[in-house]
Every structure is written in C-alpha cells, then in structure tokens.
Amino acid sequence: MIKSLGFFLIALFFNHTNAITFSVKNNCPFTVWAAAVPGGGQRLENNQTWEVNVPDQTLGRIWARTGCSFNETGRGRCQTGDCNELLKCENYGESPFTAVRYRLNIFNDLDFLDVSLINGFNVPVKAAPDTGHCGRSIQCSVDINEFCPKQLRVPGGCSDPCNVFRKDKYCCGSGKCGPTKYSRFFQSKCPRAYTYPKDDQPELSSCSAGTNYTVVFCP
Numbered sequence: 566m567i568k569s570l571g572f573f574l575i576a577l578f579f580n581h582t583n584a585i586t587f588s589v590k591n592n593c594p595f596t597v598w599a600a601a602v603p604g605g606g607q608r609l610e611n612n613q614t615w616e617v618n619v620p621d622q623t624l625g626r627i628w629a630r631t632g633c634s635f636n637e638t639g640r641g642r643c644q645t646g647d648c649n650e651l652l653k654c655e656n657y658g659e660s661p662f663t664a665v666r667y668r669l670n671i672f673n674d675l676d677f678l679d680v681s682l683i684n685g686f687n688v689p690v691k692a693a694p695d696t697g698h699c700g701r702s703i704q705c706s707v708d709i710n711e712f713c714p715k716q717l718r719v720p721g722g723c724s725d726p727c728n729v730f731r732k733d734k735y736c737c738g739s740g741k742c743g744p745t746k747y748s749r750f751f752q753s754k755c756p757r758a759y760t761y762p763k764d765d766q767p768e769l770s771s772c773s774a775g776t777n778y779t780v781v782f783c784p
C-alpha cells in the first residue's frame with residue numbers, strides 16, 4: 566500500500582514534462598556553496614552560474630551557504646546554511662541563511678516566490694523571472710550582517726530569534742505569534758521579506774506557470 570502510493574506520487578511528479586530552470590548566480594566577491602532543495606548543491610566562485618532544473622508543480626527553496634569545506638565525497642560543513650553536512654543538500658539548511666522560497670504551478674497556473682528571513686540572513690539575494698514581469702521584485706539586497714543586533718550575531722551571518730532563544734513567541738510552535746522587535750529589525754532592512762514564522766504578507770510575487778527564474782547572490 567505504502568509502496569504503491571510512493572510509486573503513484575513519483576509517477577505524478579515525473580508526469581509533468583515541463584522542467585523549470587533556476588539559474589543560480591554568485592555575484593558575491595567570495596565563494597558560496599549554493600543549495601537547492603530539490604536540486605542539491607554546488608560550489609560557485611564569483612560570477613559562476615549553476616542551472617537547477619526542477620519539475621513543474623514543485624515547492625522548494627534556494628539559498629547560499631558560506632564558509633564551507635567538503636571532502637571528495639561531498640561531506641563537510643558550512644559556517645552558514647549547512648544541510649546535514651552534505652555538499653548536495655537533501656534537506657533545508659541550518660540558520661542563518663537567506664532563503665528564496667517558491668511554489669511552482671501549485672495554485673491557479675501561477676508561481677509564487679518570496680524571500681524569507683525566518684531563518685535569519687547570511688547573504689543578500691534577488692530572484693527575478695527570465696521573461697515577463699510578475700508583480701513586485703523579490704529581493705533582500707541589503708547586507709543585514711552589518712546591522713545585526715548583537716544578540717543575533719553569529720559567525721558569517723545574522724541568526725533568527727527562534728534559533729537563538731528557542732522561545733515560542735519567536736518560533737510560533739503553538740501556531741500563534743506576532744511580530745517582535747527582531748522581526749521588525751529584519752523588516753526594516755528588507756520590507757518585502759517574510760520575517761517571522763506566521764508572517765502573512767499579502768504580497769507575493771506571482772508569475773505565470775512555466776516561467777524560468779534567475780537567483781542572484783549579492784545582486
């Protein structure tokens with residue numbers, strides 16, 4: 566039963582021939598290890614681009630990792646954004662990391678993208694459609710690390726208060742929480758980013774399904 570359900574889901578997944586391409590580019594003057602789930606991960610020197618293909622009707626994330634060192638089997642650690650000590654990520658990373666989150670063609674023939682600071686911030690990021698215009702720009706291009714409150718400061722980034730304090734008012738474990746002085750700090754730097762777990766900003770950039778995107782670190 567479980568097996569046939571798994572097969573059904575895989576069949577559903579691959580039935581959609583439309584592959585969407587995310588071109589992930591590193592504009593930072595330093596090396597980053599790009600991460601994508603689904604997609605894996607890749608080291609990117611300044612000005613290098615990694616093309617990540619994902620099937621249509623996918624929900625996922627793209628982020629940068631910094632300060633990594635991996636051995637030849639792709640195992641190691643990153644100072645920020647680490648995903649279970651793997652070069653090729655299979656799971657979302659550890660705070661802090663600036664995330665581009667997307668939902669492709671899951672609702673109403675539209676893609677939805679946003680930038681999330683719910684897991685803190687490591688590098689500035691921007692996402693844009695390769696063709697067409699679809700709503701507001703999706704970016705957090707300020708280097709928040711320079712302004713990070715000292716309670717949230719960690720090597721290589723600005724962590725999120727849930728990760729630092731482990732309190733429900735920041736983590737929203739019980740499902741109800743509002744903005745805090747920390748989420749307001751993040752919001753002040755990147756007004757269009759999601760800044761706490763129950764943030765319900767009305768505006769998400771929405772593009773028509775089938776659009777390809779470029780994600781740039783340090784835009």
Ligand SMILES: *[C@@H]1O[C@H](CO)[C@@H](O)[C@H](O)[C@H]1NC(C)=O
Nearest residue numbers: 590591592610611612613614
């Ligand atoms: C960056 O890459 C683009 C192509 O992706 C190339 O045209 C350009 O010359 C490169 N710039 C530098 C500074 O290497």
Ligand SMILES: *[C@@H]1O[C@H](CO)[C@@H](O)[C@H](O)[C@H]1NC(C)=O
Nearest residue numbers: 635636637638639640641650
């Ligand atoms: C790579 O690192 C992992 C984890 O630290 C270790 O278990 C493995 O032996 C290493 N492999 C090589 C070839 O060094």
Ligand SMILES: *[C@@H]1O[C@H](CO)[C@@H](O)[C@H](O)[C@H]1NC(C)=O
Nearest residue numbers: 584585586695696775776777
């Ligand atoms: C998206 O990129 C893929 C491959 O990179 C290409 O085949 C496809 O035509 C592109 N889609 C659009 C809408 O430009």
